[in-house]
Amino acid sequence: MALMKSFFTIFLTLFISKLHASATDWQLSFQNPATDLMKEVVTLHNGILIVMTVITLFVLFLLFYVSFRFSAKRNPVPSTTTHNTIIEILWTAIPIVILVVMAIPSFKLLYKQEKSDSYDMTVKVIGHQWYWEYEYPDHGNFYFESYMIEEEDLQKGDLRLLTVDNPLVIPANKNIQILITAGDVLHSWAMPSMGIKTDAVPGRLNETWINVKEPGTYRGQCSEICGRGHGFMPVVVKVLPENEFMAWVNEAKNNYAVNEDIELNETLDNEIIVSKNKIIQLEETK
Ligand SMILES: [Cu+2]
Numbered sequence: 001m002a003l004m005k006s007f008f009t010i011f012l013t014l015f016i017s018k019l020h021a022s023a024t025d026w027q028l029s030f031q032n033p034a035t036d037l038m039k040e041v042v043t044l045h046n047g048i049l050i051v052m053t054v055i056t057l058f059v060l061f062l063l064f065y066v067s068f069r070f071s072a073k074r075n076p077v078p079s080t081t082t083h084n085t086i087i088e089i090l091w092t093a094i095p096i097v098i099l100v101v102m103a104i105p106s107f108k109l110l111y112k113q114e115k116s117d118s119y120d121m122t123v124k125v126i127g128h129q130w131y132w133e134y135e136y137p138d139h140g141n142f143y144f145e146s147y148m149i150e151e152e153d154l155q156k157g158d159l160r161l162l163t164v165d166n167p168l169v170i171p172a173n174k175n176i177q178i179l180i181t182a183g184d185v186l187h188s189w190a191m192p193s194m195g196i197k198t199d200a201v202p203g204r205l206n207e208t209w210i211n212v213k214e215p216g217t218y219r220g221q222c223s224e225i226c227g228r229g230h231g232f233m234p235v236v237v238k239v240l241p242e243n244e245f246m247a248w249v250n251e252a253k254n255n256y257a258v259n260e261d262i263e264l265n266e267t268l269d270n271e272i273i274v275s276k277n278k279i280i281q282l283e284e285t286k
Contacts, residue, residue, distance in 0.1 A: 030193075031193040034213070034239075035212055036211065038195035041109065041195045044105055047105075048106075116175050119175045119177040120176065121139070123168065123178050125181075127181070130227065132145070132235060133145050139253070141259040142257065143256060143257065144166050145166065146165065146168065163236065167238040168238070174242070175209060187222050194218065196210060219237075222235070
């Protein structure tokens with residue numbers, strides 16, 4: 001037993017030191033959180049990891065204890081007990097309590113990810129095979145497409161498969177509503193450092209929001225298999241201080257096409273009117 005214990009200690013020490021010595025940035029845990037929301041996701045994850053570890057170790061301890069204490073050698077005459085009401089209630093009730101305790105903060109976070117109280121601006125994201133399209137309904141409704149830069153065209157320092165020609169540009173420290181949809185098949189707009197992974201569904205408008213504190217470049221990928229080019233439609237978000245963002249908007253208005261269609265809100269209003277009319281018609285025919 002002593003030998004086994006020292007073996008285990010040596011193995012564990014080696015494993016942990018190896019893990020630490022070889023881990024560089026990006027290899028362990030999450031990316032650095034860029035939003036408060038992602039910070040909360042990390043905190044929740046760490047909390048649940050502790051609960052999971054304690055439960056796993058407890059079950060492991062029970063297994064070892066039972067196989068040791070009640071082995072044929074140490075326990076030649078086994079007990080004939082088959083039921084114990086108290087313990088059966090306990091092992092049903094306690095896991096339920098643990099699950100509910102974990103579910104409450106988890107659901108809170110899920111709802112928080114979907115909506116904020118107020119927004120400073122809206123961006124519409126449209127997934128296509130195999131590129132992203134970004135629309136700015138609050139800044140003149142211009143739109144542009146965002147394609148991955150092929151490997152042979154990369155500049156020095158560019159990241160392979162994670163660099164695009166036109167990133168999504170947003171201001172820092174602003175609540176930004178993001179409306180996500182798709183033009184052809186399912187895609188998913190995912191930004192790990194912002195705690196976002198929202199499906200882009202044709203014919204449906206999904207909603208999420210971000211508020212990025214630090215200006216910089218953030219990267220994600222399409223996360224819903226969407227065909228041959230699925231691995232080649234990265235998401236790049238460039239966060240600028242507000243004044244630089246406004247300068248970029250002025251430039252973008254000249255560089256990119258403007259969507260001449262009716263404004264987004266008008267479209268939504270019209271759809272609501274159309275469906276209201278339909279309901280009235282249905283009620284009348286009853
Ligand atoms: Cu995809």
